[in-house]
């Protein structure tokens with residue numbers, strides 16, 4: 001609903017004359033007709049179908065002829081419910097020369113494959129190649145209909161298997177994919193059938209999909225099959241029927257707002273290190289979560305490690321969670337439950353075929369856990385299988401129903417092409433070499449708040465800070481890139497933002513979707529995104545970003561590839577990629593869903609396997625007083641810290657995922673950066689990068705985390721002794737922060753206070769990783 005109240009910054013400014021000067025300074029736009037609602041006629045197609053299609057792949061070998069946008073109708077699809085459209089859709093995906101079998105990765109072949117309303121009959125898997133988005137009309141969802149003789153791993157397959165078990169892509173490196181706005185209907189298939197084989201990693205999403213499956217006894221339908229990867233976000237999905245709603249196996253993932261109706265098993269988890277489920281609804285299933293494959297050793301079979309479930313509603317389902325039996329006296333796997341409303345659910349948690357662990361009924365589970373619970377500076381766990389102290393959730397993070405705020409990726413259904421303005425039409429080139437700074441500034445000055453600003457696919461070079469005023473909505477196309485480069489971004493003692501979202505004190509809506517913000521190196525003094533804007537009063541999550549990433553180095557446009565920055569370190573100061581990825585300043589609020597702040601560890605455009613030594617001081621720094629929601633975020637390979645909360649307050653973070661640099665401790669923090677105490681927790685002396693460090697911050701809730709360290713000086717032998725680094729998470733004694741479902745890999749201490757190790761990982765083996773089920777200060 002928030003997207004219907006645009007230009008609220010102006011309304012606020014007008015209403016509060018005393019604040020006019022500061023608030024209006026966040027605007028910048030002089031447009032006279034604020035966009036207050038979409039102007040699409042009833043029944044009109046989705047705006048995406050009919051806007052001018054002029055996005056380019058600037059670093060493609062043939063940018064002038066390579067099509068970024070593809071409407072499947074232009075490739076022969078009929079969408080009539082009877083014609084087999086498989087080959088036509090596949091030709092739309094493949095057109096232009098794409099990254100398929102044997103390619104591994106690319107950033108130069110993006111494709112947005114668009115489906116108008118219709119019923120597309122599919123008889124074998126649609127193989128979606130690397131860097132592809134499949135997007136249906138968001139107003140009238142198209143249907144992918146499995147033909148009665150459908151055969152294959154799924155109607156959509158993002159990583160096909162080849163003979164002998166090989167695959168198109170390495171599952172942990174399968175980036176840049178999204179599927180949105182479909183009905184996937186399996187009901188004509190009498191045997192087994194799967195909707196989507198989703199074996200993906202960071203910078204991926206599934207959004208707004210309805211799976212229609214059989215409700216007959218003994219049916220063999222499942223909506224999603226995911227067995228590997230390092231993801232990812234999915235949300236706003238509905239599963240109707242099926243034997244299994246979704247099979248989930250992946251290192252880590254964030255799931256928000258997913259409903260399962262009438263499945264046998266809603267979620268069948270096969271392995272993980274840690275997942276967070278926010279706002280799951282389960283109706284009329286037999287089992288909600290099947291978690292029967294647990295492990296309590298680091299050497300046994302990979303099991304279901306950690307599940308953190310918040311704000312679930314479950315009804316008429318005999319068992320909410322089916323767990324695995326005891327091993328060595330303990331039930332297997334870590335579980336955290338918070339605010340689980342049960343209606344007619346006799347067993348809340350039970351061992352498959354065995355004892356009831358937690359009785360259900362019609363009741364609400366406040367805070368319950370299974371696993372090792374810690375407090376304060378005690379390194380001794382209490383194995384707990386029962387209620388834990390109520391999880392502290394500041395009211396500013398909750399909606400009117402008491403749940404963590406949830407806001408879907410805005411798609412502007414109901415808006416017409418005329419409600420958008422294209423930056424290319426307004427003179428920006430996006431060609432990867434023209435300086436587009438002034439053109440972009442002009443578009444924002446003229447149209448912010450009056451049109452949705454559309455960044456046609458492309459690589460837009462900017463040489464000074466671009467300020468996105470409060471009141472702006474920005475939409476990219478298969479991750480349009482804005483790239484800061486040049487002399488403005490060189491001084492790491494005085495770093496400057498490439499993108500500034502609002503200015504100090506500004507309030508208003510900001511919505512940013514499907515963009516990449518980054519640098520072209522060297523750029524030691526770049527803060528890639530400085531986020532200042534705050535939600536207007538009463539409009540939670542009005543300022544946010546969805547499916548927007550910071551992909552830093554390792555790409556054809558970046559100047560930070562294997563030729564410049566090999567692992568020998570020979571690139572020296574030319575390998576400064578940025579100073580800081582995302583900075584949430586003290587006056588800001590932010591709702592950020594699906595963001596990967598990635599300093600490249602390998603080169604995506606030279607075959608996908610060559611490693612890099614690049615320098616970035618930090619990933620995500622928050623000094624915000626909140627509310628901040630970081631839903632499905634990740635930060636990797638920054639030399640000082642991945643997440644740093646400094647004088648921050650009122651954050652919900654779930655799931656947070658990190659990896660530390662592969663080269664550390666050669667160098668360790670601060671690496672080549674001059675110590676800058678405003679941004680730099682390296683004085684804490686860990687000698688390695690922090691995954692997550694908290695200083696003087698209050699009311700911080702981390703609900704699901706996966707913090708990994710796989711290397712020491714590029715060698716993996718430290719994995720054998722599980723000590724690739726000594727410490728990884730730090731909390732000072734003045735902060736109130738709570739961690740639930742905190743998983744670490746190959747780090748001696750999983751949690752430190754004042755940079756002194758507190759929790760030795762050896763008490764918490766959980767499959768490949770180690771899990772602290774809960775840590776609170778008191």
Ligand SMILES: *[C@@H]1O[C@H](CO)[C@@H](O)[C@H](O)[C@H]1NC(C)=O
Pocket residue numbers: 084123124147149150151
């Ligand atoms: C499914 O049936 C259609 C026609 O009925 C046929 O063209 C197609 O080849 C069949 N596909 C498979 C995988 O058997």
Ligand SMILES: *[C@@H]1O[C@H](CO)[C@@H](O)[C@H](O)[C@H]1NC(C)=O
Pocket residue numbers: 171227228249270271
């Ligand atoms: C993928 O997942 C399957 C099922 O859990 C597992 O057996 C296999 O080892 C995994 N493969 C990789 C490459 O991780």
Ligand SMILES: *[C@@H]1O[C@H](CO)[C@@H](O)[C@H](O)[C@H]1NC(C)=O
Pocket residue numbers: 208209235236237238257258406407408
């Ligand atoms: C949840 O997803 C459904 C289906 O896409 C959508 O209609 C609903 O608005 C979403 N709710 C929230 C709170 O995000």
Ligand SMILES: *[C@@H]1O[C@H](CO)[C@@H](O)[C@H](O)[C@H]1NC(C)=O
Pocket residue numbers: 748760761762
């Ligand atoms: C962690 O615990 C293990 C097992 O008790 C022990 O061998 C090891 O020395 C401990 N590590 C530290 C740094 O205390």
